Amino acid sequence: MKRTRVALIGATGSIGTQTIEILCAAPDRFELVALAVGRESDASRALAAAHPSAHVVIGLEGGELSSRILDREPDLLVAAATGLVGIRATIDALDAGVAVAIANKEAVVAGGELVMGAARRAAARSGTNLLERLRPVDSEHSAIWQCLAGERPERVERLWLTASGGPFRTWDAPRIASARIDDALKHPTWKMGGKITVDSASLVNKGLEVIEAHRLFEMPMSRISILVHPQSLVHGAVSFTDGSMKAQIGAPDMRVPIGYALNYPQRSDHHVRAVNLADMRELTFEEPDLQRFPGLAVALAAGESGGAAPAVLIVADDVATSRFAAGVIPFGGIAALLRDASDRFAGRPAPESVEALRALSDEVRAFAEAWRPM
Ligand SMILES: NC(=O)c1ccc[n+]([C@@H]2O[C@H](COP(=O)([O-])OP(=O)(O)OC[C@H]3O[C@@H](n4cnc5c(N)ncnc54)[C@H](OP(=O)(O)O)[C@@H]3O)[C@@H](O)[C@H]2O)c1
Missing domain, CATH: 1.10.1740 (Rna Polymerase Sigma Factor; Chain: A)
Known part of the structure; x- marks a missing residue:
C-alpha cells in the first residue's frame, strides 16, 4: 500500500510533536516529507536529524512557505502553527489537491471564505466531502465530525462544544481581571502551547471554536452551543431532529483527534487509553458566564456579525x-x-x-x- 506523504507546519509545537509521534508509530502508513518550524532551535535540529529524508523549512511564511512544502508533493498537510503564518499554504494545498488536517483554527476563523471556498472547490474536484479535504483537528470539532459520520446534514439540529472552563472557572470577576500569566498557564485538564492556553483561560478560545464550527460544519452560529464541562471527557455532541443526541467521549489527549484526522476514514491503532465509564463519578455541564468572561461575548458577537x-x-x-x-x-x-x-x-x-x-x-x-x- 502506498504510504501517505505528510507535510507538517509547526513541527516543534504541542500539536506538531504529537503528530510526529503518531507518524513514527506507523512508518508503514506515513512518510514525513516536509516539516516547517518558526526558527532554528535544538528542537528543530533534533527533528532534522531524526527525519533526514524530510525537507526542513525554517522561518518562512506566505507563498514561500507554501511552495517549499508543496514541492515535496505531499498527500496531506498538517497545519499546526499558531496565527496566520500557514494560511497561504493551507489554501494552496487545498487548491493543489492536498488534503489538510487543520489544527490552526486562526486560519479558518480569520480566512473565512478564503479557506472554506478552497475546501469546497477541492471537495467538488475530488468528488469527496468538504471535511475529507479540510479535516478538523481541534478536539471539539473532531468530536462533532465523528458524531456526524453517517448522518444527513438536514437532520442535524444543534452542535455542542464543551469547554473545561479553564483555571478561572470558579473565580469572581475582579480576581479574573487581575490574574497573572502564571495563573493563566495553569490549565486544569489540557497541556497545550502558550497562546491557546491563555485563550482557554479567557474563554476566547471557545468563541474562536464556535466560529470555526460555524464555518467547517456550515451551521448558523445560533445553532451552536457551548457547555462548560470541567471533566473534559465529553468533547462535543450533536443533537438530531428525532430527539437523539450523540456525544464523543475520550481522555483529554490530542493524539486521538490528530490520529483521527491523519487516518481518516480509518481509525488509528495508536492506543491511547480509553476512558473507563465506571470511573466517571460525575459529569457536569453548565452554560458559560459571559459576564465573568467578557472576551467570549466579544468573540461570539464577531462570529454573529x-x-x-x-x-x-x-x-x-x-x-x-x-x-x-x-x-x-x-x-x-x-x-x-x-x-x-x-x-x-x-x-x-x-x-x-x-x-x-x-x-x-x-x-x-x-x-x-x-x-x-x-
Ligand atoms: N496544543 C493543543 O493542544 C491544541 C489543541 C487544539 C488546537 N490547537 C491549535 O493548533 C495550533 C498550534 O497550537 P500549539 O499549541 O501546537 O502551538 P505551539 O506549541 O505554540 O507551536 C507553534 C508551532 O508553530 C511553529 N511556527 C511558528 N512560526 C512558524 C513559521 N513561520 N513556519 C512554520 N512553523 C512556525 C513553531 O515553531 P518554533 O518552535 O520554531 O517557533 C511551533 O512549532 C494553534 O492554532 C492552536 O490553536 C492546539
Missing part, C-alpha cells in the same frame, strides 16, 4: 495575549482590547484575498500594539 470581524478578532487577540504574557496589560485588558478593536474595524467587509487579509492584519496589529487600558 461576520464580515471582517472574525479576522479582526484573531489579530487583536494575538496581540492582546502576547501583551498580557509580557506583563504589559492586565488579564482584564484582553477583552477590553478585543472590544475596542472590534468597534474600530469590524464593520468592514471580509477580506477578499490573503493580501487584503494581511493589510487588515497590519492595521489591526498597529492599533492593538498601541492600545492602552483606560
Whole structure:
C-alpha cells in the first residue's frame, strides 16, 4: 500500500510533536516529507536529524512557505502553527489537491471564505466531502465530525462544544481581571502551547471554536452551543431532529483527534487509553458566564456579525495575549482590547484575498500594539 506523504507546519509545537509521534508509530502508513518550524532551535535540529529524508523549512511564511512544502508533493498537510503564518499554504494545498488536517483554527476563523471556498472547490474536484479535504483537528470539532459520520446534514439540529472552563472557572470577576500569566498557564485538564492556553483561560478560545464550527460544519452560529464541562471527557455532541443526541467521549489527549484526522476514514491503532465509564463519578455541564468572561461575548458577537470581524478578532487577540504574557496589560485588558478593536474595524467587509487579509492584519496589529487600558 502506498504510504501517505505528510507535510507538517509547526513541527516543534504541542500539536506538531504529537503528530510526529503518531507518524513514527506507523512508518508503514506515513512518510514525513516536509516539516516547517518558526526558527532554528535544538528542537528543530533534533527533528532534522531524526527525519533526514524530510525537507526542513525554517522561518518562512506566505507563498514561500507554501511552495517549499508543496514541492515535496505531499498527500496531506498538517497545519499546526499558531496565527496566520500557514494560511497561504493551507489554501494552496487545498487548491493543489492536498488534503489538510487543520489544527490552526486562526486560519479558518480569520480566512473565512478564503479557506472554506478552497475546501469546497477541492471537495467538488475530488468528488469527496468538504471535511475529507479540510479535516478538523481541534478536539471539539473532531468530536462533532465523528458524531456526524453517517448522518444527513438536514437532520442535524444543534452542535455542542464543551469547554473545561479553564483555571478561572470558579473565580469572581475582579480576581479574573487581575490574574497573572502564571495563573493563566495553569490549565486544569489540557497541556497545550502558550497562546491557546491563555485563550482557554479567557474563554476566547471557545468563541474562536464556535466560529470555526460555524464555518467547517456550515451551521448558523445560533445553532451552536457551548457547555462548560470541567471533566473534559465529553468533547462535543450533536443533537438530531428525532430527539437523539450523540456525544464523543475520550481522555483529554490530542493524539486521538490528530490520529483521527491523519487516518481518516480509518481509525488509528495508536492506543491511547480509553476512558473507563465506571470511573466517571460525575459529569457536569453548565452554560458559560459571559459576564465573568467578557472576551467570549466579544468573540461570539464577531462570529454573529461576520464580515471582517472574525479576522479582526484573531489579530487583536494575538496581540492582546502576547501583551498580557509580557506583563504589559492586565488579564482584564484582553477583552477590553478585543472590544475596542472590534468597534474600530469590524464593520468592514471580509477580506477578499490573503493580501487584503494581511493589510487588515497590519492595521489591526498597529492599533492593538498601541492600545492602552483606560
Ligand atoms: N496544543 C493543543 O493542544 C491544541 C489543541 C487544539 C488546537 N490547537 C491549535 O493548533 C495550533 C498550534 O497550537 P500549539 O499549541 O501546537 O502551538 P505551539 O506549541 O505554540 O507551536 C507553534 C508551532 O508553530 C511553529 N511556527 C511558528 N512560526 C512558524 C513559521 N513561520 N513556519 C512554520 N512553523 C512556525 C513553531 O515553531 P518554533 O518552535 O520554531 O517557533 C511551533 O512549532 C494553534 O492554532 C492552536 O490553536 C492546539
